[in-house]
Amino acid sequence: MDDERRDGWPMRYEFRVEGVLPEEARALFADMNIEDIPPQTLMSGDVIDESHLHGILAQLAVLGIAVVSVMPNPPTS
Structure with a gap:
């Protein structure tokens, strides 16, 4: 069975x-x-999950980094 959960996350x-x-921002997002x-x-x-998504956006806001766009995209593998 695929390890992707049924809810899309x-x-x-x-x-x-x-x-x-x-x-310092690169270090905070080292998993990306x-x-x-x-x-x-x-x-x-x-x-x-959605909470993680909002957390990333909040972290960028706290750092004063302007977000241009956020797009979901399919996995490359």
């Missing part, structure tokens, strides 16, 4: 943020793939 998400993430695409940064990774 975990789900892969892509976060585009303004600017280049500072090292982070790619610099000037003038933005692309972060992608698995989000386990």
Whole structure:
């Protein structure tokens, strides 16, 4: 049986943020793939549930990082 839960979580998400993430922010999101695409940064990774998604967005807000877009996307494997 697939390890994905029936409610659709975990789900892969892509976060585009303004600017280049500072090292301390990169460390907080170490479980995500982070790619610099000037003038933005692309972060992608698995989000386990809606609470986790809101937590990521809250963490970005606390760091003062402007979110450009948040998109769910299918897994690459």
